[in-house]
Amino acid sequence: MSTQDTFDYSAHVPSNAEKFRQRTLPLLIFAAILVAIPLTGPSRTMYTLMHQMGINIVLAMSYNMLLGRAGLLSFGHAVYFGFGGYFAMHVMNWIADGSGIWGGFPVFLLPVLGFGAGALAGAVIGWPSCRRAGTTFAMISLGVAELVASGAFMFDGFFGGEQGISGDRMNGPQMFGLTLGPISQVYWFIAFWTIVGVAGMYAFTRTPLGKLSEATRDNPQRVQFIGYNPQRVRYMVFIFAGGFAGLAGAMSAVNYEIFTPDAFSLGPSGFILIMAYVGGITYFVGPIFGAILLTYMQSMMSDFTDAWLLYLGVLFISIVMFAPRGLAGIVFGFGAGLRGPRPRAFLITWLTHLAGIALMLIGLIVLVEIAVRWSNGYGEAFAPFGLPLAQSNPLSWLLVLLSALAGGALTRRAARMREAQA
Amino acid sequence: METIVFALVNGVIYGLLLFMLSSGLTLIFSMMGVLNFAHASFYMLGAFFAYTIMGATSFWLALIFAPILVGLIGAAVERYGLRRVHVNGHVAELLFTFGLAYLIEEIVKIVYGKTAVNYRVPSILDFPAVQIYGADLPAYRIFMLFVAMAMLIGLWLLLRRTRAGLIIQAALSHPHMVGHLGHNVPLIFMTVFGIGCALAGLAGVIAGNIFVTDPSMAVQMGPIVFVVVVVGGIGSLEGAFVASLLIGLLQNLAVGINASFADIFGFLGLTSASEVGSITVSSLGPVLPFLLLVLILIFRPQGLMGEREL
Numbered sequence: 001m002s003t004q005d006t007f008d009y010s011a012h013v014p015s016n017a018e019k020f021r022q023r024t025l026p027l028l029i030f031a032a033i034l035v036a037i038p039l040t041g042p043s044r045t046m047y048t049l050m051h052q053m054g055i056n057i058v059l060a061m062s063y064n065m066l067l068g069r070a071g072l073l074s075f076g077h078a079v080y081f082g083f084g085g086y087f088a089m090h091v092m093n094w095i096a097d098g099s100g101i102w103g104g105f106p107v108f109l110l111p112v113l114g115f116g117a118g119a120l121a122g123a124v125i126g127w128p129s130c131r132r133a134g135t136t137f138a139m140i141s142l143g144v145a146e147l148v149a150s151g152a153f154m155f156d157g158f159f160g161g162e163q164g165i166s167g168d169r170m171n172g173p174q175m176f177g178l179t180l181g182p183i184s185q186v187y188w189f190i191a192f193w194t195i196v197g198v199a200g201m202y203a204f205t206r207t208p209l210g211k212l213s214e215a216t217r218d219n220p221q222r223v224q225f226i227g228y229n230p231q232r233v234r235y236m237v238f239i240f241a242g243g244f245a246g247l248a249g250a251m252s253a254v255n256y257e258i259f260t261p262d263a264f265s266l267g268p269s270g271f272i273l274i275m276a277y278v279g280g281i282t283y284f285v286g287p288i289f290g291a292i293l294l295t296y297m298q299s300m301m302s303d304f305t306d307a308w309l310l311y312l313g314v315l316f317i318s319i320v321m322f323a324p325r326g327l328a329g330i331v332f333g334f335g336a337g338l339r340g341p342r343p344r345a346f347l348i349t350w351l352t353h354l355a356g357i358a359l360m361l362i363g364l365i366v367l368v369e370i371a372v373r374w375s376n377g378y379g380e381a382f383a384p385f386g387l388p389l390a391q392s393n394p395l396s397w398l399l400v401l402l403s404a405l406a407g408g409a410l411t412r413r414a415a416r417m418r419e420a421q422a
Numbered sequence: 423m424e425t426i427v428f429a430l431v432n433g434v435i436y437g438l439l440l441f442m443l444s445s446g447l448t449l450i451f452s453m454m455g456v457l458n459f460a461h462a463s464f465y466m467l468g469a470f471f472a473y474t475i476m477g478a479t480s481f482w483l484a485l486i487f488a489p490i491l492v493g494l495i496g497a498a499v500e501r502y503g504l505r506r507v508h509v510n511g512h513v514a515e516l517l518f519t520f521g522l523a524y525l526i527e528e529i530v531k532i533v534y535g536k537t538a539v540n541y542r543v544p545s546i547l548d549f550p551a552v553q554i555y556g557a558d559l560p561a562y563r564i565f566m567l568f569v570a571m572a573m574l575i576g577l578w579l580l581l582r583r584t585r586a587g588l589i590i591q592a593a594l595s596h597p598h599m600v601g602h603l604g605h606n607v608p609l610i611f612m613t614v615f616g617i618g619c620a621l622a623g624l625a626g627v628i629a630g631n632i633f634v635t636d637p638s639m640a641v642q643m644g645p646i647v648f649v650v651v652v653v654g655g656i657g658s659l660e661g662a663f664v665a666s667l668l669i670g671l672l673q674n675l676a677v678g679i680n681a682s683f684a685d686i687f688g689f690l691g692l693t694s695a696s697e698v699g700s701i702t703v704s705s706l707g708p709v710l711p712f713l714l715l716v717l718i719l720i721f722r723p724q725g726l727m728g729e730r731e732l
Contacts, residue, residue, distance in 0.1 A: 073513055128720045135457060136719060138516065139652050143715040146645055150709045266645075270520070277517060307532065313524035320518045321503070324510050368532070375532045 023206075026285075027199055034191040038184060047183045053295045054190040055252045058197035060275040060287035062244030065201060067273070068281035069210065070237045071217030072130075073138040076145025077245055078268035082152075083121040084114035084246020085263060086159065088253040092167035108175040111193045111250040118246015119239050126238035131231055133220070145269055152261035164260030167253075186255060193251050197244055198288075204240060205284060213237040271298075274312065278319050280326025289327040307372045314364065342421065349417045356410030363404035370396055424555035429674040435563055437670025438570035442625035443643065444650040444662045445577060446618025452594050452657025453614055454504070455512055459519035461622055462644035463526040468492045468623030469630025469639065470534055473541040481544035485569075489623040496619025500612045523640060531637045538636035566628050573624065574663070581659070590614060594657065649711040653718045655728020664726055669711050676710055679703040 014022070037050065059081055066072040088110040094102035129140040152159040159165075169180045178185045204210045212233045216223050220230040253259055262268075271294070279290020294312070301308040323330055337346040366389060369382040382389045382396075389396035447461045468488050475484035499522065507518045542548075543562045550558030581587035593600045593610045601607040626639075633639065650669055654661030679702075718725060 067513075071513075073516065128716070131720075132723065135455075135512070135516070136723060139457070139648060140716060140719050142645060142648065143712045143719070146712040147709060147716065150712075154705065266641075270524075273517075273520075307528065309524065310528035310532070313521055313528055317503075317518065317521040317525060320510075320514055320521055321507055324514055371532050375535060 023202075027195075027202065030198065031195050034195060037191075038187060044183060047187055049295065049299055051183075051186065051190045051255045052299065053292050054194040055248050055255065056275060056291035056295045057194055057288050058251065059245055059248040059272055060279065060291040061198060061201050061284075062241050062248065063272045063276045064281055064284075064287045065204070065213075065237060065241040065244065067276060068283075068286070069205065069217065070213040070234060070241075072133060072234060072238070073273075074141040074269075075138060075266065075273070076141040076148070076269050077241075077272045078266075079125070079145055079148050079264055080118040080121050080242035080245035081249040081252070081268070081272075082148075082259070082261075082263040084118035084243075084249030085253040085259045086165070086249070087117035087246070088114045088250035089165050089167055089259045090158075092169060092171070092253065092257075093165070095172040096168055098171075102172075104173060106173045106175045107169050107171065107180055107254060108178065108189060110254055111196075111247045114246040114248075114250025114253070115243040116246070118249060119243030121246070122239040122242020126235050126242070130234040130238050133216075133230075133234065142266075145264070145266060149261070149264040149266065152264050159261045160259075162260070164258055164262075166258040169254050169257055180254070189254060190251060193247065197247055201244055202284065209233065209236055209240075274316050278316060278326055280328030282325050283328035283332065286326050286328035289331070293327065305369065305372065306376070307368050310368060345417075345421055349414050349421065352410055352417065353414035356407045356412075356414060359403045359407030359410060361407075363400045363402075363407060366396060366403070367400045370400075425678045426675075427555065429678045430671065431559065431563070433671035433674035434667065435566055435570070435670075436674060437667035438567065438574070439625055439629050439666075440647065440650050440670055441663050441666035442570055442573055443622050443647045444654070444666055445574075445659055446621040447647055448651045448654065448657055448659060448662045449590075449594070449614055450618045451651060453597075453611060454508075454515070456504075456515040456519070457648060457651070458618075459516065459644070460499075460522040460526060461519075461618070462640040462647055463523045464492050464496055464619040464622040465626040465629075465643055466530065466635075466637070466640040467495065467526065468626025469541060469635045470530060470539065470626075471623070472627040472630060473534075473539050473635060476541070476544070481546075485624075485627055488627045489620040492623025492626070493616040493620030497612050497616030499619075500615035504615070505608065505612075523644070527637050527640060534637070536637060538634045541631045541635040543631045562632065566632070569624070569628050573621065577621075577659070646711050649715040653714055653725055655725025658725065658727040661725055661727030669714070672710050672714070673707050676707040677704050 042050065059077075062080075063074070063077045066074050066077070091102060091105065091110060091113055092107060094100075095105055095107060097103075125144055129137060129144065132140075153161070169186075174180075176188070178188060180186055180189060212223065212228055216228075216230045216233045223230050223233065249259075249263075275290040275294045276287045277290070278294060279288065280286030297308065297312065301311065305311070319326055325333070334350065337343065337350065340346055366382070366384075369384075370389060373380055373382050389399065443461065443465055447458055450456070450458050450461075471488035471491050472481075472484040475488055503518060503522070504515055507514045543560075547560075547562045547565050549561050552559045552564070579587075581591060589600065589605055590610060590613075593605070593607055593614075597607050600610070630639070646669065650662055650665045653669070654663070654665030
């Protein structure tokens with residue numbers, strides 16, 4: 001019982017200023033940005049895009065509660081999004097009918113019910129699936145997602161068949177004086193619930209359950225050894241993740257005023273997974289990066305090119321192979337490198353790498369765009385900046401080859417420089 | 423009676439086709455511990471390559487060269503992709519194959535177009551071979567049966583009767599020991615991955631012209647192949663065989679049954695007016711494999727014949 005080997009932990013406790021800077025301030029900045037955006041007078045298209053981004057941010061972060069925090073790879077996260085959204089859609093119609101207690105329920109609070117529906121779906125489906133982690137969990141989630149996706153087309157009463165169910169958000173009592181009619185008012189709804197979702201999920205990581213979920217991911221045996229049941233930890237995390245996905249579903253229901261059974265299919269589930277992973281699953285804010293970038297790509301790039309899914313696949317595979325910590329890892333790694341001992345050497349290496357990647361990307365884009373136009377067979381030529389690059393033009397193939405080779409050489413050089421620095 | 427016979431014949435053929443796909447997948451899985459999400463994409467590549475080769479030469483050359491080509495691509499994927507990702511763990515490997523499936527589908531869409539290609543049964547096999555209850559059984563179905571059986575026997579002989587098969591089996595369970603004995607384990611892995619992909623490609627060659635050869639055929643087939651592997655038991659070829667036949671028969675028999683839930687559970691007071699009652703068994707056909715998957719994973723996670731849990 002000597003006091004010598006006790007360690008004074010109080011010196012390691014973060015001060016209140018540090019707590020504020022690391023925990024509260026980023027959220028306040030995020031909220032301030034969301035509040036400031038309407039001051040710039042965004043166009044209708046921008047609003048539509050930002051609403052989708054808000055929904056996807058909550059959705060991707062709720063997915064990361066499973067993949068990043070609890071180590072559970074799910075292929076069916078869209079199921080909980082769908083249940084939350086469908087329930088919100090039904091309530092929206094009950095509000096419109098004005099029958100019973102629902103007549104007095106504000107549409108603004110629908111995401112609370114979406115959370116409940118998603119959590120309930122998580123509680124039912126999670127019971128059998130959370131007993132095991134790893135590949136078993138992934139396969140069960142895939143099977144359940146397929147089951148629900150096909151089942152959704154069988155029960156038309158709840159899911160509304162092919163055309164889904166639609167509603168009108170401009171009913172029931174108003175909150176904060178928002179009629180939710182014009183798109184600029186819906187913005188406040190989306191912004192409010194995005195902040196609530198992000199803050200809620202951050203608060204979750206600070207709870208004992210949030211800490212335990214990370215411990216269960218890293219070493220389930222030790223968690224069991226200190227007296228917790230890993231299965232129950234996974235199950236409870238799963239319920240919360242389902243709840244936040246349901247919240248995003250209700251946001252989507254209010255924003256689009258329609259929900260179709262397609263929301264349950266494997267496509268959306270895969271997109272959620274890609275968003276979270278591309279953003280970076282090891283960081284709490286990673287999925288925000290992924291959601292913003294991929295939503296932007298989804299709505300903007302599909303106007304420019306037929307092959308945007310190909311670019312998405314290339315992006316995803318490159319992240320998996322070369323940058324497993326995702327976009328957030330790249331951004332934070334850049335910051336850490338600049339603050340490192342040799343910022344100049346780091347910056348040169350980084351720029352070399354960037355130039356190499358950009359060159360290879362140019363080669364890829366030219367190749368893909370020429371191929372897409374050849375495949376469409378309309379006889380239209382790919383002409384970036386007025387430079388016609390037909391497939392018969394040797395210049396285009398030279399461009400593809402040269403930029404790919406130069407880009408490859410530059411990235412290899414950057415890798416060698418990095419090795420020399422290490 | 424004739425419905426049952428036809429469902430049985432078609433179920434067996436479909437089941438053998440599933441086995442061609444799942445045998446490679448289950449070997450790869452027991453070896454690397456990774457479910458190859460892109461396995462069905464190699465099946466699709468087989469069908470499209472066969473279409474191209476058949477257009478230039480003949481079906482018989484396609485039957486030989488399309489699977490070899492697919493196998494080479496598979497080996498390259500293992501060598502330059504999976505092996506690199508391996509250091510980042512199983513989740514990264516699974517996600518890599520997930521992205522690969524995306525990529526292959528998009529590339530196929532660019533090269534072959536978004537709609538189905540006209541990949542036909544060769545005219546030499548395009549005649550009714552047998553008559554059962556007045557209906558014709560096409561010769562090509564019999565041919566499929568023979569190819570599948572030949573592959574099954576060939577695989578069994580390779581794994582159980584040759585020295586190479588012995589080393590592969592040893593590498594599946596004890597890769598380090600096999601490596602210490604002086605065998606090149608990464609090369610074995612690459613070869614098995616290539617062979618698995620080639621088998622999937624062969625399935626694509628002989629199935630693409632009976633079903634539709636279009637860019638969505640991988641997405642349709644992929645999840646069902648997983649079901650087969652998991653239901654059969656990880657790493658168990660026998661299990662994969664049983665599960666393939668089971669699912670093939672289950673799906674084909676279900677499609678033939680016109681009864682609705684109200685007819686079956688009528689004694690419980692279920693009427694066909696209600697939503698549950700109006701569901702027919704035939705419409706359940708596509709769902710049955712996934713129901714089976716979830717039930718197996720909950721009640722018997724090691725699969726029908728597997729020795730270890732997933």
